[in-house]
Amino acid sequence: MELPLFMYLILSLVMFGCGVYGFITRKNMIAILISIELMLNSVDINFAVFNRYLFPGSIDGMFFALFAIAIAAAETAVALAIVINVYRIAKKVDINQITKLKF
C-alpha cells in the first residue's frame, strides 16, 4: 500500500475550506488574518505535493512554495501593523465597528 497523490490534495482541500469558512464568519480582523494564513498554507502544500509527485527531480514547485511563504510573511507583518495602528486610533478591531471608510 502506498499513499496516492489525492490523499494530500484532500488534506489541503479541507484546510482551504476551513480558511474560507473562517474568512466569512469571523468579525475580528486578526482572526480573519489567521484564516487567510490557513488558505495560503494549503496552497503551499499543493505546490510542494504536485512537484514531488508529478515531476520528481525538479524543484520548481518547491521554490514557488518558498516564495509564497516569504510573501505571506511580508503580507502578515504589514497587515498586523495596520491592525495595531487602527486599534490605536479607534480602539476597535471588529470589522463591523470600523465603518469610517464606508460610503
Add this chain to the structure above:
Amino acid sequence: MDSVGNIILYFIIAIAIIVFSVLTVTTKKILRAATYLLFVLLATAVIYFQMDFQFLGAVQIAVYAGGIAVLFVFAIMLTHKPGKAAQPITSHKRALGLTASIAGVVVCAYALFSYGNKCLQTLAPAGDGDYDMATLGHALLDSNTVGYLLPFEAISVLLLACIIAGVVIARRR
C-alpha cells in the same frame, strides 16, 4: 517511501491538520485560534519533510511557526484584554460561511476525483542529491532559464519595502 511508518505518520498528520484547522476557525477565543494555527503550521512542516523537502520544512518552521505565529500572539496581546471579558470573535453569517466553504470543497473534490488516474500517482523515491542544499543554492542564484535569481531579488526588494512600510505605519505620530 512505502513503509508502514510513513502511512501511519500520514494519518496522524492528517487527523491533526483537519482537527486543528476546524478548531482554528470555530473556537471562540482568539488566542486559542492562534495556538491551533501554530499546530497546523507545524503539521504542514511534517508533510514537507515527508516529501523530502527538508529545506522547505525548515523554512516553514522558522518563518511560519517561529515568526508569524509569534507576530500574531504579539498583535493579539496588544489589541485584546485577556480573561473573561474577551469578546467572542464570530459573527452571525455562519450559514453563508458554511454554504460557501462546503460548496467550494464539494466542487473541488468532484473535479479531483473526475480527473482520472493522475491523482492515483504514487510517490517516486527521490534521486540522490535531488533536493540537497547545493542544488537549491545553485538554482536560487542561477540566472539561466531554470534559475530563480530574478524572483529572489524581487522578493528581497519586497521585504525591504515591507520593513519600511511597517516602520512607517506603526510609527507614533
